[in-house]
Amino acid sequence: MQPYVWTINGATWANHIPVTAKSGERLEIIFHNMSMMGHPMHLHGHSFQVVDTGSGRFSGALRDTVFVPPMAKVTVALDAGEAASWMLHCHHMPHLASGMMTELLVS
Ligand SMILES: [Cu+2]
Numbered sequence: 001m002q003p004y005v006w007t008i009n010g011a012t013w014a015n016h017i018p019v020t021a022k023s024g025e026r027l028e029i030i031f032h033n034m035s036m037m038g039h040p041m042h043l044h045g046h047s048f049q050v051v052d053t054g055s056g057r058f059s060g061a062l063r064d065t066v067f068v069p070p071m072a073k074v075t076v077a078l079d080a081g082e083a084a085s086w087m088l089h090c091h092h093m094p095h096l097a098s099g100m101m102t103e104l105l106v107s
Contacts, residue, residue, distance in 0.1 A: 005098050006035075006090065012099025019088065019104045021080035028077045029088075033068040040067045040091040041074075043104060048078035065091060080106045 005012060021027050028051065031041050042065040050060030052075035068074045089101035 004094075006039075006095040006100035008088070008090075008100055008102045011102070013089075013101040014099060016102040018085070019102060021104060021106050023080055023083050023106050025080045026077065027080060028075055030073060030075045031066070031068045032073045033070060036070045037092075037095075038067055038069050039095065039100070040065050041088070042091045043078070043086060043088045045084065045086045046078050046081050046104070048076035051075050051077045080104070083107055 009017065011017060019029065029043075029048070031039070033039055044064075047062045047064055048066070049062050050066055051057055052073075053060075054073050066074055066076060083106050086104040086106065087101060088104050089096050092100075
């Protein structure tokens with residue numbers, strides 16, 4: 001039997017490896033959904049811009065949550081903010097509860 005577990009970069013929250021950045025640094029995060037369920041991905045403490053949904057670059061909306069459809073890839077750009085640990089997780093609560101969370105660790 002497979003346990004009910006959702007991961008980011010192959011790890012649950014208990015075993016996560018943070019995404020790191022320096023305050024003020026511009027970075028892009030690629031959400032590559034390799035499952036058959038959509039995931040509303042949410043980052044605390046920041047706004048990001050959706051810049052690619054698989055059909056080429058564009059200047060998308062500023063937001064703090066983006067829905068990543070099944071088997072899709074969505075890229076967001078952001079400027080790392082205050083030095084702190086910022087939660088980055090799926091907002092589908094059963095996924096979050098099973099471990100689908102990591103952190104953006106800003107130094
Ligand atoms: Cu999810």
